[in-house]
Amino acid sequence: MTDPGISVVICVYTEDRWEDILAAVSSVRAQSYPALETLLVVDHNPALRDRLAREYKETEGVRVLDNAGPRGLSAGRNTGIAASHGEVIAFLDDDAVAERDWLRRFAEGYADPRVMAVGGRTEPVWASGRRPAWFPEEFDWVVGCTYRGLPPGRVRVRNVLGGNASFRRTAFDAAGGFATGIGRDGDRRPLGCEETELCIRLTRARPDAVLLIDDRAVIHHRVPAPREHFAYFRTRTYAEGLSKALVARSVGAGQGLESERRYTTRVLPAGVARGLRDALLARPGGAGRAGAIVAGVLTAAGGYVVGSVRARRSGTTFSSAPIPESTEARTGSEGGTHE
Numbered sequence: 001m002t003d004p005g006i007s008v009v010i011c012v013y014t015e016d017r018w019e020d021i022l023a024a025v026s027s028v029r030a031q032s033y034p035a036l037e038t039l040l041v042v043d044h045n046p047a048l049r050d051r052l053a054r055e056y057k058e059t060e061g062v063r064v065l066d067n068a069g070p071r072g073l074s075a076g077r078n079t080g081i082a083a084s085h086g087e088v089i090a091f092l093d094d095d096a097v098a099e100r101d102w103l104r105r106f107a108e109g110y111a112d113p114r115v116m117a118v119g120g121r122t123e124p125v126w127a128s129g130r131r132p133a134w135f136p137e138e139f140d141w142v143v144g145c146t147y148r149g150l151p152p153g154r155v156r157v158r159n160v161l162g163g164n165a166s167f168r169r170t171a172f173d174a175a176g177g178f179a180t181g182i183g184r185d186g187d188r189r190p191l192g193c194e195e196t197e198l199c200i201r202l203t204r205a206r207p208d209a210v211l212l213i214d215d216r217a218v219i220h221h222r223v224p225a226p227r228e229h230f231a232y233f234r235t236r237t238y239a240e241g242l243s244k245a246l247v248a249r250s251v252g253a254g255q256g257l258e259s260e261r262r263y264t265t266r267v268l269p270a271g272v273a274r275g276l277r278d279a280l281l282a283r284p285g286g287a288g289r290a291g292a293i294v295a296g297v298l299t300a301a302g303g304y305v306v307g308s309v310r311a312r313r314s315g316t317t318f319s320s321a322p323i324p325e326s327t328e329a330r331t332g333s334e335g336g337t338h339e
Contacts, residue, residue: 005036009080013043027097033104074178093163105217116209119160120217133285149267159199175202193243241303
């Protein structure tokens with residue numbers, strides 16, 4: 001594929017992030033590789049939809065859409081996919097801003113026709129202005145960011161991370177869309193892993209598919225103050241265990257936990273060792289980081305056990321229907337493609 005057209009989908013749900021949403025859209029419009037279009041998919045919030053429609057009424061290349069499925073991030077993304085026109089669909093979190101060459105790095109990855117997905121690096125922007133001393137980089141996924149342990153450069157991976165990712169349109173033709181029932185639903189428990197499940201499903205449908213992360217495709221993700229506290233850390237790691245149980249139920253524990261085994265047996269022990277070393281050297285936060293890693297592993301494991309038991313008892317399921325052909329989803333507040 002040469003110079004693919006890229007549609008950018010930003011899923012939004014609350015007016016509390018109004019300024020963040022505007023900043024996210026502005027960062028897309030400032031790309032060195034212009035987006036074909038930017039789609040703002042509003043998750044069952046008519047007031048926010050109407051306000052965004054007014055804001056971007058005269059803006060070329062920006063469309064505002066209602067989530068056409070059930071409440072939640074996965075259905076919002078599926079709505080964006082169905083409504084988009086690009087050969088590649090990129091996803092950006094509504095509280096993140098992309099660096100100028102973000103889409104250019106994605107586009108470069110698709111020069112290889114085997115590549116079905118390209119993700120990037122997500123850097124945290126801490127509300128307090130700096131990383132909490134106790135917060136281990138190995139757990140930056142807790143706040144939606146790239147974590148220590150991922151290989152540098154442009155590398156092949158099992159799955160991309162959803163808030164900074166792109167997929168070739170044919171990936172969804174092969175595997176269907178994001179599964180509903182796994183990921184986030186507004187302000188409910190901070191579940192995740194919907195992109196992991198999709199990527200595993202994609203490589204099963206297309207065994208020749210290549211999935212990449214390019215750490216030059218950078219976005220900066222805002223971390224609000226409540227997420228800098230251990231209470232959120234504990235809640236998020238527990239929710240990750242619940243989500244991993246659903247993924248394992250869908251694709252089997254072999255693939256569903258393949259990357260996690262390396263992470264828990266190599267990356268995390270090294271992190272604990274670094275923390276203890278820093279504590280011995282009287283460096284700030286060393287003992288806290290080591291303790292947080294141990295606590296994070298235990299709470300995630302607890303969530304996984306609870307999630308597995310609940311799934312077996314209740315027969316919990318989720319759906320991943322094919323992406324529908326675009327119909328009324330392509331209506332809304334619309335302009336042309338900006339140059």
